[in-house]
Structures are given as structure tokens and as C-alpha cells.
Amino acid sequence: MKPVRIGLVGCGHIVRFVHLQVLTRLSGVRLVALAEPDPERRRAAARRAPGAIAVATHEELLNIPEVEAVVICVPNALHAGVAIAALERRKHVYLEKPLAMNLDEGRAVLAAWRRAGVVGMIGFNYRFNKLYMAARHQLQAGRLGKLVMVRSVFSTATTPPGWKQFRESGGGVLLDLASHHVDLIRFLLQREVGEVFAEVQSQRSEDDSAALQLRLTDGLLVQSFFSMSAVEEDRFEVYGQAAKLTVDRHLSLDVRVTEPTLHSIRLKQIWRGLRILRHGPYLIQKLRAPGFEPSYLAAVARFAAAVRAGEHATPDLDDGYRSLATLEAAEESARFRRVVSLVTPLHAGLAP
Numbered sequence: 001m002k003p004v005r006i007g008l009v010g011c012g013h014i015v016r017f018v019h020l021q022v023l024t025r026l027s028g029v030r031l032v033a034l035a036e037p038d039p040e041r042r043r044a045a046a047r048r049a050p051g052a053i054a055v056a057t058h059e060e061l062l063n064i065p066e067v068e069a070v071v072i073c074v075p076n077a078l079h080a081g082v083a084i085a086a087l088e089r090r091k092h093v094y095l096e097k098p099l100a101m102n103l104d105e106g107r108a109v110l111a112a113w114r115r116a117g118v119v120g121m122i123g124f125n126y127r128f129n130k131l132y133m134a135a136r137h138q139l140q141a142g143r144l145g146k147l148v149m150v151r152s153v154f155s156t157a158t159t160p161p162g163w164k165q166f167r168e169s170g171g172g173v174l175l176d177l178a179s180h181h182v183d184l185i186r187f188l189l190q191r192e193v194g195e196v197f198a199e200v201q202s203q204r205s206e207d208d209s210a211a212l213q214l215r216l217t218d219g220l221l222v223q224s225f226f227s228m229s230a231v232e233e234d235r236f237e238v239y240g241q242a243a244k245l246t247v248d249r250h251l252s253l254d255v256r257v258t259e260p261t262l263h264s265i266r267l268k269q270i271w272r273g274l275r276i277l278r279h280g281p282y283l284i285q286k287l288r289a290p291g292f293e294p295s296y297l298a299a300v301a302r303f304a305a306a307v308r309a310g311e312h313a314t315p316d317l318d319d320g321y322r323s324l325a326t327l328e329a330a331e332e333s334a335r336f337r338r339v340v341s342l343v344t345p346l347h348a349g350l351a352p
């Protein structure tokens with residue numbers, strides 16, 4: 001099998017913990033070049049990627065003919081510019097989330113992608129998490145009956161350094177954490193967001209906490225809380241008339257489906273205690289995974305497979321645009337304290 005020749009753009013925090021391991025561990029992939037302006041980070045990354053050409057900027061990396069695909073991990077404010085430069089050279093693109101800083105930039109990325117006709121994936125890696133895949137399956141099978149309400153929380157405990165502390169440089173909890181959950185809402189429930197009402201607060205850094213109320217296009221209500229100033233938590237609860245589904249990405253090894261009555265809940269607890277033994281292999285996989293999160297590797301593996309096969313792969317850059325549209329609507333809602341509708345061609349990415 002001919003390996004996919006990848007260039008890694010940006011060698012900061014997440015790359016140190018995740019992407020370098022992913023790209024040097026994954027079979028069928030060869031990390032042929034990396035770009036990082038900070039000399040110390042560049043040297044440290046190069047030591048872990050023997051054989052890769054190390055350069056200072058994305059422009060230099062994109063000029064290396066051997067590079068056929070890029071994984072882009074630069075600060076959010078540079079996403080659109082670097083992605084467009086890569087697409088103009090017809091490189092396949094795996095772009096870390098969010099797609100861009102705003103919808104204007106996002107539309108420019110989509111236009112460049114459509115012109116290039118290459119694989120364009122967005123880094124919503126949690127779609128490849130086993131728990132979210134199982135949850136989607138349960139929801140598709142109608143296990144919960146008619147859905148009543150959805151709640152989600154994604155929060156972290158430590159204030160991130162540098163550019164993530166200011167919205168102007170691409171920081172804030174909406175672009176950082178909420179972008180993932182907004183995508184998961186679409187992925188799990190297979191419905192689009194119709195309306196947004198939001199409040200955004202600055203606790204330890206700018207716009208680091210937010211509460212969103214989303215109404216999906218079929219009327220289903222989703223309430224989400226996001227913070228970079230609270231505890232480590234990543235959780236979804238979907239309430240249906242027949243059962244409730246819970247995914248706790250950090251704490252559980254399986255999707256939990258709770259029946260509606262107390263009697264069945266007690267029986268289920270005993271049964272769960274026994275079943276937990278079955279999940280040993282997933283626990284081991286989690287402990288061994290880059291960043292303790294197997295979905296990072298699975299997402300990049302999907303990208304490489306799509307490049308090799310010359311096929312489309314999701315989540316794609318359109319999915320990135322739809323998530324960004326909801327976040328931009330949330331910012332507008334918070335600013336003017338009103339409900340913002342998303343059912344327009346602009347939000348669907350269809351406007352010129």
C-alpha cells in the first residue's frame with residue numbers, strides 16, 4: 001500500500017500531545033514534512049519525526065512537491081488563510097476546528113475547496129469516538145421513543161494560554177469547545193439547528209463560558225453549557241419518552257440507556273455492574289491512545305483512507321461551516337439578547 005505523504009502545519013500544544021503520535025503511528029501514512037515558526041518547537045517536533053523535512057512556515061511546506069495532503073493545526077485566526085493556500089495548490093486538507101474565524105472567511109474556504117476538488121475534512125474527531133457512534137446508532141434505532149429534550153456540557157478546568165484567551169485572535173469557548181458539540185448535535189440527532197438563543201460570559205478569560213439554547217428544525221430543544229473555567233466534563237443526555245441516553249466521554253466506557261421507571265433503573269444498575277467487565281479492551285485502547293482519546297487517530301485514519309481512495313469523507317468542510325454558522329448566530333444572540341434564526345441559505349453555506 002502506497003503511504004499518503006502528509007505535511008503537518010503547526011507544531012504547538014495539541015500536536016505535541018496528539019497529532020505527532022497519530023501521524024507517526026498510523027500505518028499507510030508518512031509524515032514527510034512539518035512547518036513551525038518557533039525554532040524550539042520545530043526542533044522538538046523534528047526529533048519525533050525522523051525523515052520529515054522541517055521548515056518554518058506553511059508557504060515553504062506547501063512548496064514541497066512530495067506533500068500531497070496537509071494536517072493544519074495552526075491558531076484559529078490562521079485557519080482560513082492556511083487552508084486556502086493549501087487548497088489552491090490542490091493539497092488534500094485535514095483542518096483542525098473551527099473552519100474559520102467567521103462565515104465570510106468560511107465561505108472563502110468552501111469556494112477554494114470546491115475549486116480544488118480534493119478531500120477536505122474538518123477536525124471534529126469526536127464523531128469517531130466509539131461512544132458517540134454507539135449513541136447515534138441507538139438514536140437511529142428509535143430506542144428512546146419520541147425525543148423530548150437534549151442537554152449537553154463540555155467544559156475544561158484550566159484557562160488556556162495565549163491566543164485562546166481572546167476572541168479577536170480566535171479564542172473563546174464557542175470556537176474551542178462548543179464547535180465540537182454543535183457538530184455532535186447534528187451528527188447524533190441528524191437534524192439541523194433552526195434557532196439559537198445564547199448568553200456568553202467572561203470569567204477567567206474573554207468569552208470563556210456560554211449557555212446555548214438551540215431549537216432544531218423539527219422543534220427539538222437542546223440546552224448546552226460550555227466553559228473553559230469550570231471542571232473537566234464532556235457529556236450528552238438525550239431524553240425520550242421511552243428512555244434516556246447518556247454519554248459521558250471521560251467517565252463511561254459505554255452509552256447508558258436508562259428506562260423511565262425507578263424499578264427498571266435498579267435492575268439495570270446490577271446488569272451494568274456485570275457488563276462493565278466487557279469493556280476492558282476499550283479502556284486499554286483509551287489509555288494507549290494519543291491524548292487518551294482514540295477518536296483522534298480514527299479521524300486522521302479516515303482522512304488518509306479517503307485520500308488514498310480518492311473519495312469524499314465526513315465530517316467535511318461543509319460540516320465545519322454549519323457548526324460555525326451556529327456559533328456566529330450564538331454570538332449575535334448574546335450581543336443583542338434575542339433569538340437568531342439559522343434557516344437561511346447563508347447559514348447553509350449556499351450563498352455566493
Ligand SMILES: NC(=O)c1ccc[n+]([C@@H]2O[C@H](COP(=O)([O-])OP(=O)(O)OC[C@H]3O[C@@H](n4cnc5c(N)ncnc54)[C@H](O)[C@@H]3O)[C@@H](O)[C@H]2O)c1
Pocket residue numbers: 009010011012013014015035036037038041056057058059072073074075076078096097098123124125162176
Ligand atoms: N480537535 C480537538 O479536540 C482540538 C484540541 C485542541 C486544539 N485543537 C485545534 O488545534 C489547533 C492548534 O491548537 P493548539 O492548542 O495546538 O495551539 P498552539 O498555539 O499551541 O499551536 C499552534 C502552532 O502553530 C504555529 N504556527 C503559527 N503560524 C504558523 C504558520 N504560518 N505555519 C506553521 N505553523 C504556524 C504556532 O507557532 C504554534 O506552535 C487549533 O486550531 C485548535 O482549535 C483541536
